[in-house]
Amino acid sequence: RRLLGTAGAAGATGLVLGAAGGAAAYAVAVESPTALSTVGATGVAFHDRPHQAGITEPQQAHGHLAAFDLVPGAGRKEAAALMRRWSSLSADLMAGRPAGDGDTGVALDAGPSSLTVTFGFGRTFFDRTGLVAQRPPGLDPLPAFSSDQLDAGRSDGDLWVQIGADDALVAFHALRAIQKAAGAAARVRWQMSGFNRSPGATAQPMTARNLMGQVDGTGNPKPSEPDFEQRIFVPSGSDQPWLDGGSYAVVRRIRMLLDDWEKLSLHKQEQVIGRRKSDGAPLTGGTETTELALDETGPDGKLVVPENAHARISAPEQNGGAAMLRRPFSFHDGFGPDGTPDAGLLFICWQADPLRGFVPVQRKLDRGDALSAFIRHEASGLFAVPAAPKKGEYVGQRLLE
Numbered sequence: 001r002r003l004l005g006t007a008g009a010a011g012a013t014g015l016v017l018g019a020a021g022g023a024a025a026y027a028v029a030v031e032s033p034t035a036l037s038t039v040g041a042t043g044v045a046f047h048d049r050p051h052q053a054g055i056t057e058p059q060q061a062h063g064h065l066a067a068f069d070l071v072p073g074a075g076r077k078e079a080a081a082l083m084r085r086w087s088s089l090s091a092d093l094m095a096g097r098p099a100g101d102g103d104t105g106v107a108l109d110a111g112p113s114s115l116t117v118t119f120g121f122g123r124t125f126f127d128r129t130g131l132v133a134q135r136p137p138g139l140d141p142l143p144a145f146s147s148d149q150l151d152a153g154r155s156d157g158d159l160w161v162q163i164g165a166d167d168a169l170v171a172f173h174a175l176r177a178i179q180k181a182a183g184a185a186a187r188v189r190w191q192m193s194g195f196n197r198s199p200g201a202t203a204q205p206m207t208a209r210n211l212m213g214q215v216d217g218t219g220n221p222k223p224s225e226p227d228f229e230q231r232i233f234v235p236s237g238s239d240q241p242w243l244d245g246g247s248y249a250v251v252r253r254i255r256m257l258l259d260d261w262e263k264l265s266l267h268k269q270e271q272v273i274g275r276r277k278s279d280g281a282p283l284t285g286g287t288e289t290t291e292l293a294l295d296e297t298g299p300d301g302k303l304v305v306p307e308n309a310h311a312r313i314s315a316p317e318q319n320g321g322a323a324m325l326r327r328p329f330s331f332h333d334g335f336g337p338d339g340t341p342d343a344g345l346l347f348i349c350w351q352a353d354p355l356r357g358f359v360p361v362q363r364k365l366d367r368g369d370a371l372s373a374f375i376r377h378e379a380s381g382l383f384a385v386p387a388a389p390k391k392g393e394y395v396g397q398r399l400l401e
């Protein structure tokens with residue numbers, strides 16, 4: 001049964017909202033037999049754009065991350081067919097079209113709701129497909145950090161899928177359709193779900209808060225900055241041309257020890273980060289977007305932004321310019337037997353080179369971040385995310401064809 005009208009049918013047409021930080025938005029025409037709200041009608045293009053969707057678009061309210069492993073015996077041919085299936089399915093879903101004839105109807109009535117589906121390849125993908133010579137050095141395993149408490153079963157994977165949408169049913173529908181389209185070629189290795197604030201809940205778009213209550217994302221590089229592209233996306237001319245215009249995603253499931261955190265006074269919480277909780281402004285004053293005055297001392301002669309404050313240690317100027325685009329989802333997977341929340345941050349950061357983005361910053365945070373006492377890294381993944389395909393092509397075609 002068809003869910004949506006064909007071209008020319010009466011209905012609503014929606015266009016994408018502005019992307020984060022004023023980046024060029026890549027919209028897709030959305031057809032629907034029923035009128036849609038702005039939230040529902042917003043569609044993001046899958047093809048014909050420089051980078052895959054789901055990196056510079058605004059964070060959506062609902063997210064699912066899933067890693068898949070190719071089944072024993074599946075190799076390059078099966079992987080290519082899978083990426084072709086997944087790509088054409090994603091293009092349909094992101095335009096608000098059904099997932100083929102067997103569509104379950106779960107997303108009926110909502111439109112695409114800013115759905116994005118993003119695909120990446122893990123280190124082991126290249127062993128499984130006989131493409132080790134094409135494996136970029138950026139996929140070398142991340143170093144072990146002293147505070148890591150990683151669960152191997154919820155880490156890594158041959159293939160990674162990131163799904164985001166502003167409607168929970170649309171997001172689930174996409175996840176289920178992607179899982180089914182894996183068919184006999186790949187099995188789910190792990191899956192995690194998260195959320196962000198709903199669009200429209202605040203009077204104007206604001207930087208999101210995390211589950212510790214902090215404004216989180218202020219220091220992110222902005223697409224309008226001249227070095228944004230070179231910091232976040234792989235430049236052309238690398239040893240692996242198939243990854244030109246791609247990026248690397250580092251994924252960490254970071255549990256927040258909220259029972260401990262919430263016992264801290266507001267003053268102590270602000271000292272841990274180096275910013276005000278109410279509005280994200282530096283402790284040295286100004287507004288959210290004011291630069292931190294890292295050298296400023298108070299009347300007691302001590303640094304106003306403490307030596308071990310998270311915002312000081314992670315600042316690019318303290319890390320040789322290392323920068324990453326953080327685009328996380330919060331998670332909450334219930335309470336433990338003693339009432340401890342299993343909640344935190346599905347930390348996802350994007351960079352042109354993990355050895356110049358995530359790794360040096362996490363090394364420093366691991367050694368002396370005041371936030372460390374209140375968080376626990378529980379799972380980890382590193383994935384190479386190729387550029388967006390052209391119409392008629394699939395993600396990773398330059399690698400797999």
Ligand code: HEM
Nearest residue numbers: 214215216217218219254311314315316345358361362375
């Ligand atoms: C900044 C929270 C983990 C890298 C911040 C800020 C907050 C925050 C509140 C200040 C506002 C902002 O600029 O966004 C957290 C929490 C974490 C976490 C709650 C864990 C649950 C990490 C990790 C990394 C990281 C694992 C990377 C290894 C950064 C960077 C900045 C930042 C690069 C911006 C610094 C700047 O531009 O000056 N974080 N963070 N954070 N964090 Fe984290």
